[in-house]
C-alpha cells in the first residue's frame with residue numbers, strides 16, 4: 278500500500294515495510310548512519326541516524342515509515358546531536374587520523390567532516406586496547422572500534438562463523454574474538470570473509486596494504502560521505 | 512677537546528642565569544650559565560627540558576604504518592622521518608626500490624631540504640645576521656627583515672613555499688603526507704604538478720644563488736666575527752655517495768677528524784651500530800653520541816651542512832660545486848670550523864637542492880614506471896638519510912606478525928649535542944665572561960645554538976611546539992628579566 282511522508286518539508290513516497298532511512302535514500306535524501314548497512318537488517322545502536330518525528334527523536338534506520346509523518350533531519354538541532362554522538366565516539370576510542378591507514382576511507386572521519394566536527398569537545402578516555410596481529414592476512418586494531426557490530430553480524434549471518442562478539446557494557450564494552458585464546462589466528466576467519474571488508478572504520482585491516490592508495494584517490498577525498506552514499510549506494 | 516666549562520667545581524656558590532627556553536628553536540631547550548661574583552662564566556650547559564619516548568608509540572604498531580606515524584616527531588622536517596622510516600622498512604621487506612620510486616623520494620627529500628633551509632636561514636637566522644646580535648630585539652625577526660630588506664624576505668618566503676609544493680606534489684599533502692611507503696611509493700608526479708614546478712624552478716635556482724651571495728657578503732663584511740665566532744675543533748660525520756659525492760638521500764657513513772683527515776669511510780648504513788655509541792650524562796636528557804673507536808671524550812662529532820659540505824669530495828651539481836670550492840678555499844687548507852659558517856654551508860646546500868630538483872623535474876621516470884617491488888622479507892632494517900639538520904638514523908626490528916618489536920632513532924640534533932654544548936661554552940667564554948649580561952649578550956649564545964638549526968622537538972621526541980620566551984633568573988631561580996617573542 279505505502280504512502281507519503283514529509284522529509285524536511287519535502288514529500289517522500291514509501292512502500293510498506295520501508296524504514297524512514299530506506300525511503301528517504303530511495304528518494305535521494307541522505308541520512309547519516311554508521312551501524313546501518315544496505316546489506317543488513319537495521320541494528321539501531323549508533324544513533325547517528327536520528328531524526329525528529331512528532332517531537333520525538335527516533336532512529337530512522339529502524340523506524341518504519343508511516344503515512345503523513347513529518348520528519349526533520351537536516352536541522353541544526355539534529356545535526357548538533359549527531360555531532361555530539363560523533364564526539365563521544367572519538368573520545369571513547371583511540372582515533373588518530375593522521376597516522377591511520379583508513380584515513381580518507383573511514384566513515385567515522387568522513388562523517389566528522391560532513392557534520393563539521395572541529396574538536397573532540399569531551400575528555401579522551403585513552404582506553405588500552407592492544408592490537409591482534411596473530412592472523413597472517415588480517416590485523417585487528419581495536420583502538421578504533423565503534424561497536425557497530427557489522428563484523429559480528431556479517432561473520433554470524435553471512436559467513437556463518439561467528440568470529441566476533443561484543444562483551445561487557447558501558448565504558449568497558451569491547452569487541453572480542455571467539456576463540457579460547459582470544460586470537461584471530463585461532464579462528465577459521467579468512468581474508469575472503471564478508472566480515473573482513475565490512476568495518477566502517479579502521480579495525481579490520483588487510484595486512485601489508487597500509488597507505489597504498491595515495492591521498493587524492495581515497496573514497497572520501499573528492500566527494501563527501503553523503504555524495505558517496507547516494508551515488509554509490511554505500 | 513675542550514669541556515672545561517661543562518661542570519664547575521663549586522657549583523653551589525655560583526650565580527645562575529637561565530636562558531629558557533631558547534627562542535626561535537623548535538622544541539624545549541634551555542641554557543644555564545653559572546657565574547661567579549666577578550661575572551666570570553664557570554659553567555655553561557645546553558639542556559633539553561622535556562622528554563617523551565616516541566619509540567614506545569612505535570613498538571607494537573604494524574610496520575607499514577611507521578613511515579606515516581613518525582612524521583608526528585617533527586613539525587618542521589616530517590618528510591625526513593617519513594623517508595628514513597621508509598628506507599628502513601625497504602630493508603625489512605628486502606626490496607630493491609624501483610628507479611621511479613627512488614627518484615620520487617629524492618624529489619620529495621630535496622624539496623624538504625629546500626623548504627627547511629629557507630625557513631631556517633630567512634625566518635630564523637637572517638634577523639641576527641642582517642641586524643646584528645645586539646640589535647633592537649623587537650625588530651630582530653622576519654617582520655623586521657621584511658621591512659628593511661623586502662626582497663630578501665620575499666625570496667625566502669617563496670623559496671620555502673616552492674619546497675612545500677614539491678612535498679605536496681610527491682607526498683599528497685604539505686604535512687602528514689603518505690607518498691613514500693615501505694618498498695617504494697604510492698604515486699607518480701602528476702603532469703600538471705611537474706609543469707607548475709618546472710615553470711618556477713629556474714627562478715628558485717637563481718634565488719638560491721642570491722642566498723649564497725648574501726651569506727658570502729656577510730662573511731666579507733665582518734670576517735673577524737664570521738671566521739671566529741664559536742670556532743672550535745670537531746670531527747664530522749655524514750653520508751657520502753660511493754664515489755665521494757654529496758648525497759643527502761643515500762650513501763655510506765664517513766667520519767673526518769678535526770684536521771679534515773678521513774677517519775672512517777664507506778661504512779654501510781646497516782652497520783651504524785658498529786661505529787656509534789651513545790653516552791648518557793646526568794644533567795641532560797639528551798644522549799651524547801660518539802665514534803666508538805675514539806671514545807666519548809674525543810669521539811664526538813658534528814653533523815649537518817657544515818659537516819656535509821666538507822665531508823664529501825664534491826657536490827654533483829655545477830653551481831653548488833663551484834660554491835663548495837670557494838668555501839673550501841676560504842679555509843686556506845684548514846677545515847672551516849666557525850659556527851656561523853653553518854649558514855654559508857646551508858645556503859650552498861639550498862642551491863644544490865634547487866639544482867637537483869631542476870634536474871629531476873626533467874626526468875620522465877617521475878611520471879611513469881613501477882612504484883613498488885617485491886623482496887624477501889627479513890626482520891630488521893636501518894634507514895639513514897641526511898635530513899636538513901644532519902644525519903638521521905631510524906632502526907627497526909619487525910616480528911613475523913608484522914608488528915614493530917624494536918625501534919631506535921638517533922636524530923640530527925642528538926648527534927650535534929656535544930658540538931652545540933661546546934659552541935655555547937666557546938661563546939660564553941669569549942663574549943660573556945666578566946661582562947654585565949644583557950639581552951644582546953645572551954643572544955650571542957642563542958645565535959650559536961641557532962646556527963645548528965636544532966630541532967629539539969625531534970631530539971626529545973616530544974610532540975608539539977613551545978612558546979618562545981627568554982628569561983633571566985638569579986641564583987634563587989627568581990626571574991629577573993623576561994622577553995617574549997613570537
Ligand code: SF4
Pocket residue numbers: 421422423424425426427428429452475476477478480481
Ligand atoms: S570492528 Fe569495525 S565492524 Fe566490528 S564492531 Fe568494531 S567498528 Fe564495527
Ligand code: FES
Pocket residue numbers: 309310311312313320321322323324325326327336337338339
Ligand atoms: S544507523 Fe541507525 S542507529 Fe546506527
